[in-house]
Amino acid sequence: MTSQNLDQFLESNISDLKEKGLYNEIDTLEGANGPEIIIEGKKLLNLSSNNYLGLATHQDLKDVAKQAIDSYGVGAGAVRTINGTLDLHIELEKKIAAFKGTEAAIAYQSGFNCNMAAISAVMDKNDAILSDALNHASIIDGCRLSKAKIIRYEHSDMADLRAKVEEATGSGAYNKVMVITDGVFSMDGDIAKLPEIVDIAEEFDLITYVDDAHGSGVTGDGAGTVKHFGLQKKVDFQMGTLSKAIGVIGGYVAGKQSLIDWLKVRSRPFLFSTAVSPADAAASTKAIDMLMKSTELNKKLWENGDYLKKGLKALGFAIGNSETPITPCIIGDEKQAQTFSKRLREEGVYAKAIVFPTVPQGTGRVRNMPTAAHTKEMLDRAIRIYEKIGKEMKLI
Numbered sequence: 001m002t003s004q005n006l007d008q009f010l011e012s013n014i015s016d017l018k019e020k021g022l023y024n025e026i027d028t029l030e031g032a033n034g035p036e037i038i039i040e041g042k043k044l045l046n047l048s049s050n051n052y053l054g055l056a057t058h059q060d061l062k063d064v065a066k067q068a069i070d071s072y073g074v075g076a077g078a079v080r081t082i083n084g085t086l087d088l089h090i091e092l093e094k095k096i097a098a099f100k101g102t103e104a105a106i107a108y109q110s111g112f113n114c115n116m117a118a119i120s121a122v123m124d125k126n127d128a129i130l131s132d133a134l135n136h137a138s139i140i141d142g143c144r145l146s147k148a149k150i151i152r153y154e155h156s157d158m159a160d161l162r163a164k165v166e167e168a169t170g171s172g173a174y175n176k177v178m179v180i181t182d183g184v185f186s187m188d189g190d191i192a193k194l195p196e197i198v199d200i201a202e203e204f205d206l207i208t209y210v211d212d213a214h215g216s217g218v219t220g221d222g223a224g225t226v227k228h229f230g231l232q233k234k235v236d237f238q239m240g241t242l243s244k245a246i247g248v249i250g251g252y253v254a255g256k257q258s259l260i261d262w263l264k265v266r267s268r269p270f271l272f273s274t275a276v277s278p279a280d281a282a283a284s285t286k287a288i289d290m291l292m293k294s295t296e297l298n299k300k301l302w303e304n305g306d307y308l309k310k311g312l313k314a315l316g317f318a319i320g321n322s323e324t325p326i327t328p329c330i331i332g333d334e335k336q337a338q339t340f341s342k343r344l345r346e347e348g349v350y351a352k353a354i355v356f357p358t359v360p361q362g363t364g365r366v367r368n369m370p371t372a373a374h375t376k377e378m379l380d381r382a383i384r385i386y387e388k389i390g391k392e393m394k395l396i
């Protein structure tokens, strides 16, 4: 017999979540995650993916992935440090370093796993980490794993950051102090104040770590938020993911050679988890190569983002202060945000509601992620449906 204690735990916790309306039922896509998707046999306009440039379904990436399978097979066969390092992984790392303007880079199996790996390879219980209040879950978990003291500062509040840095460095209690932030914050689409953060870091000799999961492929003509501000020589860790704008799977840190050398001998997911498959590595390299050669997809993404924002704003929706194509439509009340999202879906638009605790109470919203793959016709259709539901629910 399996554990009754476990059964009790699961039953009481799952029913508790269901009662509170917090139990997430996951939708299944019947086909590719493109600008339009099929769920339960119904075609929906997709405004929920992180596939910013439409690369997840790009023909050139599919072609190189198939070639890689033909030449190398489907798996890397081992962890990187035994004999799972293929020339495809080295090419990918070289490409990432060139893309990010750094001496070197290390690739991991995912962005989440990269944050687990990289923070704890450098920081320990004698150190402190200043972390933006809205940082991603994987940053928070990576910081926890390091056992360093975690000091949260108010979101993008530079006065608060400075005060807490002064306190942490002045106390003499820590060997090393790191400041860590998302480059682009995914719920509001705002950009971290990297020039100020870097100034403070230089003044107090802090280690700087920027998670640019939502910036890569988007800001800085595609090269990310650090490039956007021209700070490639001043940020220690440029972390990113290959699974959002790049369209494939994987994560990475780009930085100076000595840092990458250290991560290759000390970061545990690199040492103890098998490398990404040949197809993944080849497709990611191809994607980055395309972004370095042409900004066409990047321009299209921003054009589409601006178009959707303008359309929703003209209708009278509150779209917040996004500085990127991420377009929140802030409804306020949590239940209304959920109803709004449900009605959008019934009318053919798939845009997820985001509510407390993911965002502050009373700022329930529907989050829209237009991509380079959307056509003007699709965006017009979305705006028309927004207008219809907005009027129906007396929100505009």
Ligand SMILES: *Cc1c(COP(=O)(O)O)cnc(C)c1O
Pocket (backbone or CB within 6 Å): 110, 111, 112, 113, 115, 136, 138, 139, 182, 186, 211, 212, 213, 214, 241, 242, 243, 244, 249, 250, 251
């Ligand atoms: C999505 C995300 C990650 C995780 O990346 P994956 O490659 O999907 O594991 C890490 N950090 C931030 C800020 C993210 O948005």
